[in-house]
Amino acid sequence: MVSPVIQTSSLTRHFGEIKAVDQLTLEVQAGEIFGFLGHNGAGKTTTVRLLNGVIEATSGEARVLGLNPQTQGSALRARTGVLTETPSLDERLTARDNLSIYADLYNFPRADVSARVHFLLTEFELAERADEKVAGYSKGMKQRLALARALLHKPEVLFLDEPTSGLDPVAARHVNDLVEHLARREGCTVFLCTHNLVEAQKLCDRVAVMEHGHLVALGTPSDLTRQYVKRLDVDLEVDPTQIELVLQIVQGLPQLVSGPPKQKKDMLTLTLSGRKAIPELLHILVQKGLHVYRLAPQEANLEEVYFALHGNTQ
Amino acid sequence: MNTRAILAIARKDLKVAIQNKGVVLPIIILPLVLFVILPWIMAYASSFTETTGASNDIGELLARMPAGLLHELSGFAPNQQLIVFSLVYMLAPMFLIMPLMVSSVLAADSFAGEKERKTLEALLYTPITDQELFAAKLLGSWTTALAVTLLSFIVYAVMVNAAGWQSIGRIFFPNWMWIALVVWVTPAVAGLGLVVMVFASARAQGFQDAYQTGGLVVLPVIALMVGQVSGVMYFSLSVVMIVGLAIWLIDAVLLWFASKSFRRSQLMTKF
Numbered sequence: 001m002v003s004p005v006i007q008t009s010s011l012t013r014h015f016g017e018i019k020a021v022d023q024l025t026l027e028v029q030a031g032e033i034f035g036f037l038g039h040n041g042a043g044k045t046t047t048v049r050l051l052n053g054v055i056e057a058t059s060g061e062a063r064v065l066g067l068n069p070q071t072q073g074s075a076l077r078a079r080t081g082v083l084t085e086t087p088s089l090d091e092r093l094t095a096r097d098n099l100s101i102y103a104d105l106y107n108f109p110r111a112d113v114s115a116r117v118h119f120l121l122t123e124f125e126l127a128e129r130a131d132e133k134v135a136g137y138s139k140g141m142k143q144r145l146a147l148a149r150a151l152l153h154k155p156e157v158l159f160l161d162e163p164t165s166g167l168d169p170v171a172a173r174h175v176n177d178l179v180e181h182l183a184r185r186e187g188c189t190v191f192l193c194t195h196n197l198v199e200a201q202k203l204c205d206r207v208a209v210m211e212h213g214h215l216v217a218l219g220t221p222s223d224l225t226r227q228y229v230k231r232l233d234v235d236l237e238v239d240p241t242q243i244e245l246v247l248q249i250v251q252g253l254p255q256l257v258s259g260p261p262k263q264k265k266d267m268l269t270l271t272l273s274g275r276k277a278i279p280e281l282l283h284i285l286v287q288k289g290l291h292v293y294r295l296a297p298q299e300a301n302l303e304e305v306y307f308a309l310h311g312n313t314q
Numbered sequence: 315m316n317t318r319a320i321l322a323i324a325r326k327d328l329k330v331a332i333q334n335k336g337v338v339l340p341i342i343i344l345p346l347v348l349f350v351i352l353p354w355i356m357a358y359a360s361s362f363t364e365t366t367g368a369s370n371d372i373g374e375l376l377a378r379m380p381a382g383l384l385h386e387l388s389g390f391a392p393n394q395q396l397i398v399f400s401l402v403y404m405l406a407p408m409f410l411i412m413p414l415m416v417s418s419v420l421a422a423d424s425f426a427g428e429k430e431r432k433t434l435e436a437l438l439y440t441p442i443t444d445q446e447l448f449a450a451k452l453l454g455s456w457t458t459a460l461a462v463t464l465l466s467f468i469v470y471a472v473m474v475n476a477a478g479w480q481s482i483g484r485i486f487f488p489n490w491m492w493i494a495l496v497v498w499v500t501p502a503v504a505g506l507g508l509v510v511m512v513f514a515s516a517r518a519q520g521f522q523d524a525y526q527t528g529g530l531v532v533l534p535v536i537a538l539m540v541g542q543v544s545g546v547m548y549f550s551l552s553v554v555m556i557v558g559l560a561i562w563l564i565d566a567v568l569l570w571f572a573s574k575s576f577r578r579s580q581l582m583t584k585f
């Protein structure tokens with residue numbers, strides 16, 4: 001079995017009274033896009049810092065690519081790339097300079113530096129303005145440049161700290177496409193910190209939900225929705241003349257349908273007790289001679305998981 | 315030591331610093347005033363006092379000076395002594411402001427300025443070690459301070475000889491004391507400016523803030539100036555050697571403390 005790329009056990013970091021990260025235990029496998037979800041202050045950035053040996057743990061252990069961040073930080077950081085929460089670019093320098101300096105810092109083969117920099121500038125659509133000072137760049141351009149810099153040395157693990165926060169939807173989509181490409185085509189392992197649940201649902205193979213430094217849930221997005229979202233909404237479309245009849249029938253099925261149906265034009269939305277209620281309901285409706293055009297469960301999403309979890313811990 | 319990374323950061327810091335007016339203006343204005351304009355004023359003032367008979371007051375000033383200095387001046391005619399005294403001895407402690415100011419203003423931009431611009435965090439995620447990063451930041455400011463100071467010295471040497479030419483008629487600058495000052499004391503003083511600024515930057519919010527606190531480091535230089543004008547001591551070769559040694563020792567102690575506190579984890583948690 002291949003050993004995990006990131007592995008922590010009871011990893012903990014306190015700042016005085018604050019437990020920024022508390023007893024975190026998780027594993028991330030090679031090639032995964034791993035979502036690390038949580039509100040502001042949940043401990044995401046602190047975890048990224050711990051995993052890169054940039055701050056010290058109060059207790060617990062971590063291994064990244066088999067290396068100990070606390071004692072082998074330099075060797076480890078040579079193989080990871082980090083997109084920090086703020087782009088942390090030198091605004092008084094050009095995009096090209098910003099990248100070239102990091103090529104030196106990562107000891108990228110000298111002969112290949114200018115080609116690599118050119119490639120990244122082109123890939124991230126910055127080539128035309130590569131020799132302008134970064135101070136004049138838009139937020140999206142800065143974020144792309146910061147991402148290019150994080151990828152410059154072809155890291156095996158990429159940490160992204162809220163890569164799309166503050167970006168417009170087009171720029172955000174662009175960043176997400178790149179992340180997906182990296183993981184799927186180039187086998188890069190991605191550790192994605194975000195509070196954007198829609199994004200996490202779309203991109204991530206597995207997610208961890210953090211709250212006040214604690215890991216409160218871990219699994220694939222669909223695992224988590226199954227586990228935490230008990231109720232299930234379905235859209236039902238029948239012949240418009242039969243809607244009254246449906247409402248009557250449904251009223252007599254409290255074990256399957258909870259609460260009053262919502263009606264929107266010719267479509268009804270019912271809240272069922274669970275997946276198993278779907279075939280039963282369909283059977284009954286057909287038996288009663290209804291023309292069912294559509295019975296579609298709404299996909300529960302991470303947002304609902306998130307709020308379900310939030311309800312639990314409060 | 316990863317010299318490629320160290321040089322890259324030193325170069326980057328310099329490239330960034332020279333875009334800060336707060337860095338560039340003092341580096342241009344200070345030597346212009348001290349080493350270009352001042353020699354001419356002093357030379358003219360000296361010849362002016364001679365022709366108006368104010369030389370009695372000057373005679374009194376010189377008479378208060380230590381015997382060693384009078385001995386060193388005895389090779390010059392009485393009318394030349396004032397020029398030599400003012401341009402060679404009086405300005406010697408002022409010259410030290412140059413390495414001090416240049417190194418501290420660059421260090422303020424490199425340490426506190428980097429914090430202000432929030433560019434440090436990305437650097438800390440690279441493989442560079444704490445010691446390498448610290449060395450890179452010191453090296454860039456230090457070597458630049460030395461280069462600028464050496465250039466000012468050359469300019470000053472030309473200006474002093476030119477300004478004094480009319481009354482002295484030969485090249486009288488630099489003497490051995492000045493050569494020791496430039497070779498031995500200047501690098502130590504530049505180091506002092508740096509290390510003090512590293513401490514000042516650790517608490518400061520930004521460039522200006524650090525520069526104002528760290529600027530207090532000129533006080534010892536002013537003390538040396540006052541000491542010489544009041545006749546308590548003068549810049550002889552041996553005084554210069556001892557002052558240099560003392561500053562090197564102070565540098566070593568401060569550097570040791572500074573390097574101990576320059577840790578990634580501490581820099582990062584200060585955000």
Ligand SMILES: Nc1ncnc2c1ncn2[C@@H]1O[C@H](COP(=O)(O)OP(=O)(O)O)[C@@H](O)[C@H]1O
Nearest residue numbers: 015018020039040041042043044045046047583
């Ligand atoms: N350097 C620090 N000093 C003191 N407290 C900190 C420091 N860094 C983070 N914290 C605290 O730790 C908690 C987690 O912060 P962080 O990891 O930045 O959360 P997130 O990235 O999920 O928003 C917060 O309460 C934050 O205030």
Ligand SMILES: [Mg+2]
Nearest residue numbers: 044045046085
């Ligand atoms: Mg954060």
